[in-house]
Amino acid sequence: MSRTGRRPGLSGTREDILVAARRGFGARGYQATTFRSIAEDVGVDPGLLVHYFGTKERLFVAALSITLRPSELFGDLGKVSASDAAELIVRRYLAMLDQDETRDMVLGLVRSAVSNERAAGMLGEFVAQVMRSSLSELINRSDAELRAALAVAHLIGIAMLRHVVKEGTIVHASDDELVSLVAPVIASYLQ
Amino acid sequence: MSRTGRRPGLSGTREDILVAARRGFGARGYQATTFRSIAEDVGVDPGLLVHYFGTKERLFVAALSITLRPSELFGDLGKVSASDAAELIVRRYLAMLDQDETRDMVLGLVRSAVSNERAAGMLGEFVAQVMRSSLSELINRSDAELRAALAVAHLIGIAMLRHVVKEGTIVHASDDELVSLVAPVIASYLQ
Numbered sequence: 319m320s321r322t323g324r325r326p327g328l329s330g331t332r333e334d335i336l337v338a339a340r341r342g343f344g345a346r347g348y349q350a351t352t353f354r355s356i357a358e359d360v361g362v363d364p365g366l367l368v369h370y371f372g373t374k375e376r377l378f379v380a381a382l383s384i385t386l387r388p389s390e391l392f393g394d395l396g397k398v399s400a401s402d403a404a405e406l407i408v409r410r411y412l413a414m415l416d417q418d419e420t421r422d423m424v425l426g427l428v429r430s431a432v433s434n435e436r437a438a439g440m441l442g443e444f445v446a447q448v449m450r451s452s453l454s455e456l457i458n459r460s461d462a463e464l465r466a467a468l469a470v471a472h473l474i475g476i477a478m479l480r481h482v483v484k485e486g487t488i489v490h491a492s493d494d495e496l497v498s499l500v501a502p503v504i505a506s507y508l509q
Numbered sequence: 510m511s512r513t514g515r516r517p518g519l520s521g522t523r524e525d526i527l528v529a530a531r532r533g534f535g536a537r538g539y540q541a542t543t544f545r546s547i548a549e550d551v552g553v554d555p556g557l558l559v560h561y562f563g564t565k566e567r568l569f570v571a572a573l574s575i576t577l578r579p580s581e582l583f584g585d586l587g588k589v590s591a592s593d594a595a596e597l598i599v600r601r602y603l604a605m606l607d608q609d610e611t612r613d614m615v616l617g618l619v620r621s622a623v624s625n626e627r628a629a630g631m632l633g634e635f636v637a638q639v640m641r642s643s644l645s646e647l648i649n650r651s652d653a654e655l656r657a658a659l660a661v662a663h664l665i666g667i668a669m670l671r672h673v674v675k676e677g678t679i680v681h682a683s684d685d686e687l688v689s690l691v692a693p694v695i696a697s698y699l700q
Contacts, residue, residue, distance in 0.1 A: 432616075432623045432673055442674040461686070467670060467678045468690055475666025479658060482623055483633040487640075487658045495652070499659055503694050 332370050334360045340381040344426025348378065348437035375440050378430075382444045385423045390414070392452035403456055404505035405497060411473055412493045421481055428482070445470055457508055469507040476500065523561050525551050531572040535617025539569065539628035566631050569621075573635045576614045581605070583643035594647055595696035596688060602664055603684045612672055619673070636661055648699055660698040667691065 338359040342351040353374060357364040371377040391410050395403040415421050431441040445467075454466035476496070479485040488496075529550040533542040544565060548555040562568040582601050586594040606612050622632040636658075645657035667687070670676040679687075 429623050432620050438674050442670075442676045445670065445674060445676050446678070461690070463678045464682050464686065465690065467676055468667070468687075468694075470676075471666035471670045471679065472663045472694075473666070474669055475662035475664070476659070478665055478669065479633075479636065479662045483629050483636060485633045485636050485658055485661075487637070487654045488662065491655050495655065496659075499652070499656065499698070503659075503663075503697060506694060506697070507690070 335362070335367055335370060335377075336381055336384050339377050340385055340423050340427075343378060343381055343430050343437075344423045347426070348374075348430035348434040353377075375436065378427075378437060378440045379444050379447075382427055382441065385420060385427060386444075386448070387414070388448040388452055392448070392456075395456055400456070400509035401501065401505040404503075404508055405501040407453075407469075407504055408473075408497045408501045409493065412496060415477055415481060416493075424477065425481055428478075453508075465507040469504050472500070472503060472507075526553070526558055526561060526568075527572055527575050530568050531576055531614050531618075534569060534572055534621050534628075535614045538617070539565075539621035539625040544568075566627065569618075569628060569631045570635050573618055573632065576611060576618060577635075577639070578605070579639040579643055583639070583647075586647055591647070591700035592692065592696040595694075595699055596692040598644075598660075598695055599664075599688045599692045600684065603687060606668055606672065607684075615668065616672060619669075644699075656698040660695050663691070663694060663698075 335356060338356045339351070342356050342359065346355075351374075353364045353367045356377075357367055367377065371380060391407060391414065395406060398406070415424070427437075427441065430437040432438070448470070453469060454462040457465050459465060476488065479488045526547060529547050530542070533547050533550065537546075542565075544555045544558045547568075548558055558568065562571060582598060582605065586597060589597070606615070618628075618632065621628040623629070640654060640657040640661060644660060645653040648656050650656060667679065670679045
């Protein structure tokens with residue numbers, strides 16, 4: 319494709335932009351990823367990104383949503399016991415992190431958050447949204463949101479040790495071993 | 510002090526170098542922090558750093574040790590119950606993170622680890638050392654090391670949400686609220 323071969327705006331879908339944004343934030347970090355660079359990747363006008371997402375912050379949150387997929391993690395758990403829900407959450411989460419593409423993107427997004435206060439704020443807002451919209455709904459307690467936040471903190475810590483720090487025992491543990499130890503802890507926060 | 514006013518090697522103590530290293534890794538990250546830059550901060554010859562620490566990796570681990578202070582976190586717990594030990598660990602950890610200087614350094618070191626594979630490996634080794642030397646000793650189980658690693662994962666996740674991502678419910682929770690929910694979870698890993 320020639321360097322001037324941008325496709326016209328109409329062929330660039332919202333989905334294409336999100337996938338390119340996820341790739342950009344993951345590989346280059348929050349700061350270095352601009353509407354212009356993403357628009358260039360997709361081959362659309364930067365104005366289309368403004369039209370769909372308004373700001374880089376909103377685009378970052380949307381890119382997080384297609385990466386962490388809260389509905390896949392926390393969906394369909396309303397009718398099962400706390401211990402079954404906890405086991406499903408831990409299994410789904412480990413399976414999600416086992417996908418190379420998802421893992422790379424999650425790590426890139428966390429990297430962005432750690433190195434940029436604005437990205438950290440967006441990640442915080444996203445985590446809060448995830449909890450409010452899904453996990454805390456499963457908890458019938460006055461401190462449901464704090465319990466949900468702590469469950470999420472545990473899951474984030476496991477991803478940090480398994481995939482960033484690469485701590486040996488957690489890297490080498492099987493999914494079943496992790497589920498058998500972690501699920502009861504998540505269940506204790508849920509009930 | 511003039512720019513050529515380096516003090517001779519003998520006046521630069523191991524402690525001064527560690528404090529400067531911690532400051533350097535915290536503020537500039539792992540990659541940008543060199544023996545030369547630290548030696549300049551302290552006013553000693555870079556050869557003295559080689560003499561004391563050998564490599565930048567070893568210096569990084571030593572800087573972690575004076576920052577996270579495993580003996581303060583996990584010391585003197587051999588004779589108390591798992592639930593008392595867990596409560597002490599969570600209280601000590603939250604108190605440690607409440608000190609501005611420690612928190613900034615920990616976040617800087619985590620930032621280094623997230624952005625540099627080598628620093629991540631060192632942090633992983635350090636976490637493993639901390640666990641092997643202290644926390645897993647408290648656990649009388651065949652999977653003591655995995656349990657210890659998961660307890661550490663939870664503590665790291667809480668620091669991420671409280672101080673990096675600044676998730677609202679965890680930021681606003683009191684130490685007592687956090688201890689009352691987190692200590693039983695840490696205790697369940699310890700017993």
